[in-house]
Amino acid sequence: MKDIIMFKRDDTLSPHRALYYKDLLYRTLKIGTEIEVAAPKGVKRIVFQENVRRLLEPSGSLDNLGKWGVLDVQKEHCGIEIRIIGRHPYFKALYEQFSYIFDIVQSEGGWTRPTCGMHFHILPIGLSEPVPEIILANIWNLTRRYAACLKFISSAGAKPEALCRRRNHNSHLEMIKHTPAAMTMQEIKETLDNSRIVPKHQNFLNLEHLTFTEDHDVRNFHLELRFPDADLAPTSVVAKTFLCLAMLFKAIEMSQYGVLHVGKLYEWRRKKELLDMLNNNDGALATSDTSRVTPEVLDELRAGCRELLELLKPILKRFEHNPSFEVLSSLADTPLSLRLIQGYSWAEIERQLSQIAVLSRPALDNGEKELMRSIELAELTNFSTQTAWKTAAAKALLCSPADVDARLSKIIFFRELQWDEQLGTFIFLN
DSSP states (O other): OOOOOEEOOTTOOOHHHHHHHHHHHHHHEEEEEEEEEBOOTTSOHHHHHHHHHHHHOOOSSTTOOTTTOEEEEEEETTEEEEEEEEEOOOHHHHHHHHHHHHHHHHHTTOBOOTTOBEEEEEEESSOOSOBOHHHHHHHHHHHHHTHHHHHHHTOOOSBTTBSSBOSTTSBOTTGGGOOTTTSOHHHHHHHHHTOSSSOGGGBSEEOTTOOBOTTSOBSSOOEEEOOOBOOOOHHHHHHHHHHHHHHHHHHHHHTTTOEEOOOOHHHHHHHHHHHHHHSOSOSSTTBOOOTTOOHHHHHHHHHHHHHHHHHHHHHHTTSTTOOHHHHHHHHHHSOHHHHHHTTOOHHHHHHHHHHHHTOOOOOOOHHHHHHHHHHHTTOSOOOSSHHHHHHHHHHHHTSOHHHHHHHHHHHTTTSOEEEETTTTEEEEOO
């Protein structure tokens, strides 16, 4: 049995409030991405930056998505940073967006090196009310509890002794020390702001953009997750986007029971040891020294990733037409780092992951579109059984009942169907 312990709190959410905040945040929060890329060798950074900027046509405004959802292309210490505007999460749309962006970057010779990273911003768009503090406390402790696993599943170093980038720009040193069992989240945020150990914007989970009400609830719910390494596989980036979203929704669900505990003393000490093995400044150049990560340690990290994904699976499977759970499960077993170490290119990694995702769906022919239209417009109703409905649909569409069954089996790739006894017809649920 998993070691899941909850701190008791007086501000737990009722089931109705939990459902409300899940629905509210799903409608209003978007996830923006910052991706750092190195310029090709022999090409001046400014030339590379301007070429990428011209081809990606950034909008320059958060209120204007533009052609490919790019806000800006900026100078970065490693080369350039592509700032991508958050949008309502839908796997296929995000996949097409990142595929185009990465095709442009790589056609211009862009590549990743240890100084490159990736950040996810969970942003409130039109959120006009504060979020209960307990939700933030749970996403804070959920991140702390699984920090080593999150670092492992998003690692993209190309050497066994350098599985990921160094700790400098995604540090856990402050995060692991501060618990919402002893401090409010506002006090934790202020401690991070004033830290001399870690600059406030370089924390593993960055809280610098948050503001609070007098009751300690969160007024400006803007979180930044800084742990991933740079990634040029669109299927991987989109799956990690949904990982961030699922963690937020899991935090809301947990807030009905209290605040998640990071684990018993021995387990927590071991999690910190694993995190230090992965996330340190002891490597060459800009990498972590991961030479202590043995095959046995890899198995520990995989087990932790599986535990996290088991917690998140019910949420990930609720997203429509979304293979994130399958992609993340593959990355939990073999993250980008281990694939790069095996010699696979970014294009080959993307082919592996897209095959797992099965992104393509069968196109609808005219007969299937006609049946969909008939259901959408409720043209066939008041039938006592599904068989009677299919017989009538076959007669109306000049085909056999077997053809109706075949058409329905293709339609359900796109729309969720349900037989409605009261109306005596099939209805769409999405």
